[in-house]
Amino acid sequence: MADTLVEEREEVMVPANSGNPIFRKAHFLKPMITEHNLLLSPPPNPLLFSKPCFQKLENCTLQSYKGLPSEKWKLWVQSLRPRYQETWKKAGIYHAILASTHTIPKDKMLIFGLAERWCADTNSFIFPWGEVTISLEDVVYLACHSVLGASFSTPLDDEFVDIFKCLKNDHKRVRLGHGGNVSASSWMEYFMFSGHSFEHEAFLALWLSRFVLVRPQNYIGIKDFRVAIHLSRGAKIALAPVVLACVYRDMRVLKNSIVELMRLESVVGLRFISCHYDLVQMWAWERFAGLRPAPNIIGRGEPRSLRWNGVKNSEVDDVRSALSSAELVFVWRPYVSSNSMLSNLCRDDEQWVVVDSDALESFARCLRTSELVGLGYTEQYLPHRVAMQFGLDQDIPHVVRLGGNPETGWTSYNRPLRGVKLFIPPRLFKADVTSRYVTWYRKTILLCTNETMESGMQNMWSSYKCRKSKPFTENQSGPKECAVITRNSNLTNKPVEMSSHSMSSNTRKEGKSTERQTKLEQYGEVSPEDNIANVVDESYEDTATELQHLGLEARICRLERIFDKIKAARFCASSQTDVDN
Known part of the structure; x- marks a missing residue:
């Protein structure tokens, strides 16, 4: 019997929008929790800001x-397209290259609103109505990147070393001719035409x-040459x-940075720097109908990002409430x-298929829990937490x-999928x-509505201890990561400074917060990873009292499931009686 990513079983189901x-027969994405390990899954805990705190971000x-695509870049794309488009299609980058010529308008308050809801422990957004995230499927459709193929760190064959x-x-010549820097403009000036x-x-x-593989300071990285050579041969x-690993890192660092700066009296002149905010914004526009601007009409075979190319941002007074x-x-x-691809796979009826094509394997990659290897770091990919985004219960x-x-991360991601049974x-x-999910997630709803950060965060810091989430420090972050907040040089007399800082400071103590705040005010710079934003009560750890409490909750969940089954059976019987009458 073939392995499967989806389990089918009869279960009491509750409509997501109440009802x-x-x-009925339901389909769940693996891995799933069982009756015996209910204790191992506390609900996600996002740390929210009070409204006055959030409004401070309007001054940032x-x-x-990435910046915006220049006219010169667009011209270079169009000049090489006739000659190399078949190679680009073979390598799976044709639409991604075309998408790089699009300009996605920036809606900073929408990005900040999403960052507030980010939970680094689960790499997902936590809302009162459910848990959602940016998945590999979103990267495939919005950024047009492939989930299939070799690792970006694959070495070159001997024939390509020259x-x-x-x-x-050539990189050295450009660097020497431009004051030691190799920018995009100097690179194009040297090679174009x-x-x-x-x-x-x-x-x-x-x-x-x-x-x-976005680089800071707009420079061309030598490490990217190997990937470029592979792609130029159609590999x-x-x-x-x-890209998704970078997005997850961006959201974590952005959330942590916002938490850090909320302790400052003034945030005027501070700026946040992200790599792929445009992807996050397109994701939000695709899914939040009330926040999207009017999209462009696109033709068959055009990149989906063209829907949002040059659109005018919608006017939303209160993004957080929306x-x-x-x-x-x-x-x-x-x-x-x-x-x-997905619309071609989905039909009017459900189907069980065996993964035997690139299209099915691509979809299966989006459904399977794995690790995402970034540029020197890894991030957890947990699609089973957001199964409804794939049409699953x-x-x-x-x-x-x-x-x-990173070494084992690629092995985790690249496990074979051919022959696996898949439900569409x-x-x-x-x-x-x-029904038990409703009970479990109710705790998150209470956290989302009750645990907000007050101005100055004094109440929060006295009530909780800020801890660093172990999976997201030394293992999941690279040894260096650029600070994402700097003081705007136009508003202060101090120069903008982009510094790197260690990501493995697991043992830093809370007592340094006062000293750190003084340094922040002096230098106008925030190193976001110094304090991880997901604040939890450490008493939640495995104490005997807490385990007893969770054990009772597990029993309550099981009793509620039995009650819901009885309720569902009575409702069905009542409906049948009405029909007979």
């Missing part, structure tokens, strides 16, 4: 290392450094997991009705403990949640 429970700015050396020498033998490889190296590289009350307008499956998610090592729900199917 009468019903006992949000920037991206090309790498040549590009490295030059007739250089490796202009295509140089073009792809810039595309990678500028739009995919497929799995870029989607790298996000919190989006239960009825949230679009769980935005891609099934489009002209896409949701139960209490099993807690997955992954290693967080109907195109228009709306998934539900189990």
Whole structure:
């Protein structure tokens, strides 16, 4: 019997937007929690800000290392497209290159509103109405990157080593000719329309450094040359997991940075720097119908990001309220009705299939729990927590403990999928949640509504102890990561300074907070990873009292399930009686 990513069983299901429970056949994404390990899955705990604290962010700015595509870059894309588009299609980067010419307007308060809801322990957004996240599926459709292919760290064959050396020498020439820096503009000036033998490889190296494996300070990375050479030969590289790992890191660092600066009296002139905020914003526009601007109409075969190219931001007075009350307008499956791979897989009826094609394997990769290897760090990918985004029913998610090592991370991600049995729900199917999930998630709703950060965060810091989440320190973050907050040089007399800082400061004590705040005010800079934002009560750890409490909750969950089954059976019997009459 073939392995399967989905389990089918009869269960009492409750509609996500409330309604009468019903006992029916349901489909759940593995891994799942069982009756015996209910104690291992506490609900996610996002730390929210009070409204006055959140409004302080209006005085901050949000920037991206990506920047905007220049006219010169667009011209280079169009000039090489006729000659190399078949190679790009073979490598799975054709639409991604076209998407790099699009301009996605920035809505900073929407990004800040999402960052407030981010939970680093689960890599997901926590709302009163449910848990959602940016998945590999979103990266496939919005950024047009592939989930299939070799690792981006795959070494070169001997026959391509000379090309790498040549590009490295050219990099040195450009650097010496431009004051020691190799920017995108100087790189294009050197290679564009030059007739250089490796202009295509140089073009792809810039595309990678500028739009995919985004580098700070707009420089071209030598490490990207190997990937560029692979792609120039039509080899497929799995870029989607790298990009998603960066998005997860961005959201974690952004959340932590916001928490840190909320302790400052003034945030005027502070700016946040992210890598892929445009992807996060497109994700929000695709799913939050009340927050999106009017999209562009796109033709068959065009990148989905074209829907949002150059649109005008919508006017929303209170983004936080709109996000919190989006239960009825949230679009769980935005891609099934489009002209896409997923819409071609989904039919009017449910189907069980065996993974035997690239299309099915791509979809299966989006459904399987794994690790995402970034640029020197790893992030957990937990799609089973947001099964409804794939048209599957949701139960209490099993807690997955992954290693967080880049070497083993790729092995986890690249496990074989051919021959695995896969369930594909109907195109228009709306998934539900189990009755025990409703009870379990109710704790999160209370946290979302009651535990907010007061101005200055004094109450929060006296009530909780800030701890660093172990999976997201030394293992899941690279040894260095650029600070994402700086003081705007236009508003102060101090120069903007982008500094790197250690990510493995697991043993820093809370007593340094006063000293650190003094330094922040003096230098106008925040190193976001010094304090992890997800604040939890450490008394929640495995004490005997807490285990007894959770044991009682587990028994209550089981009793509620029995009660819901009885209620569902009575409701069905009552409905049948009405029909007979």
